[in-house]
Amino acid sequence: MIRFGVIGTNWITDRFLDAAGGVDGFELKAVYSRTEERAKEFAGKHGVKQTFTDLEEMAKSSSIDAVYIASPNILHAEQSILFMNGGKHVLCEKPAASNTKELQKMIEAAKENDVLLMEALKTTFIPGFQAIRDNLPKIGKVRRFVSVKNQYSSRYDAYRNGTVLNAFKPQLANGSLMDIGIYCVVPIITLFGLPESIFAQGMLLETGADGEGTILFKYEEMEAVAMYSKITNSAIPSEIQGEDGSIVIDSISDPQKVEIHYRDGSIEDISAAQKGNTMFYEISEFVDSIVKGERESAKQSFQQSLNTMEILEEARRQIGIKFPSDDSQ
CATH class of the missing domain: 3.30.360.10 (Dihydrodipicolinate Reductase; domain 2)
Structure with a gap:
């Protein structure tokens, strides 16, 4: 079994866990939220006891093997790298990062820590x-x-x-x-x-x-x-x-x-x-890749995510959409 923690307690995480319930090898072990009350409420709804309000503590925990990140986009890179440095596999909700530079750092962290990083963008798996x-x-x-x-x-x-x-x-x-x-x-x-x-x-x-x-x-x-x-x-x-x-x-x-x-x-x-909740297919790909010892998904490769980010970044430049993280590029 691949023991998962989840970051984010909104509707998309509910939908993710609904789909994950049908995936062989998936086990929910822990929930993170900024407040203990919300973490316990969400964990109780999904039948687990372990909760975290400290991400660094969660990243070091031996009770999880992988994490699903569904926090605001601006936090994806920082949180993903934290967990990969803790030896955890990361399934990060789309878009995986705010810009290309962040995504490249995430890919480097995955390779350095010998863990799987995959962008959770369901379309290509369906x-x-x-x-x-x-x-x-x-x-x-x-x-x-x-x-x-x-x-x-x-x-x-x-x-x-x-x-x-x-x-x-x-x-x-x-x-x-x-x-x-x-x-x-x-x-x-x-x-x-x-x-x-x-x-x-x-x-x-x-x-x-x-x-x-x-x-x-x-x-x-x-x-x-x-x-x-x-x-x-x-x-x-x-x-x-x-x-x-x-x-x-x-x-x-x-x-x-x-x-x-x-x-x-x-x-x-x-x-x-196909399944009614099509997030099933991305989760299956992620779990299967871990079981097989793979560190990159063939269906959602690093290059695929980089190509997507390249288009999004150029489109933002032309439209005039600025993010705080762009200033560090």
Whole structure:
């Protein structure tokens, strides 16, 4: 069994643990929160007794082998390195870091301590995404990829009423691009590699966080566009357009319904059977990699995370999104 600790007691950690319950080899052993009351409340809900309010103490603990980090983005690098220096494997919620320099330091720490570091970005692990990859040749030469995720944040209601919550605080390395846009970027560069160039624009809120944005990707023989938002919803699916047909994807971050629409009007359903909580697949990959003695995931490699961060960083530069950690670069 791989004994896990979790950092973060919000909804994403609840969802993570719901999925982890079905993963062979996963065992929850400890919970961290800044307050003892919250730590005990969350631990009790998930049936564990050990809690921590001190991260350094937790990193040194012999009772855990690995940690899932779901704290604010700005803390990912610091906390990941602390635990890797303590000999713990780290599954870090996306985005793994605030910028490329932080991510490189995390990768160096993983190698120095001979532990597994993996970014918890579920899309590439999901059977629905694998179905897209496997069937891509059927649509001929690809000419355009429209990657869309617009998800109105419940925290934006508070923002509109004058209360700024973490989701819209750039000092925490949050905002639409990092929280939502990353889901649009990853499928593009996973399937087609890094582009020749990008052009990014977005709308900044009064806090300096971005509410929505668009990134154009230029390739030699095709183009791609990522459209994302935390301040609007959209019913538009994503689509990969080829010369012989198009792959229509209901949700780019969590493909459930995937169809090929051929030029002759016929439709082929290529949807894949999968778990309801698709975080299951990233957790399985992480646990399996540890069991096999691997120190880098083949499906979510260091280079894949670095490529993603390179695009996010350049897009932020063009849009004008600044994080505190950028000053140290």
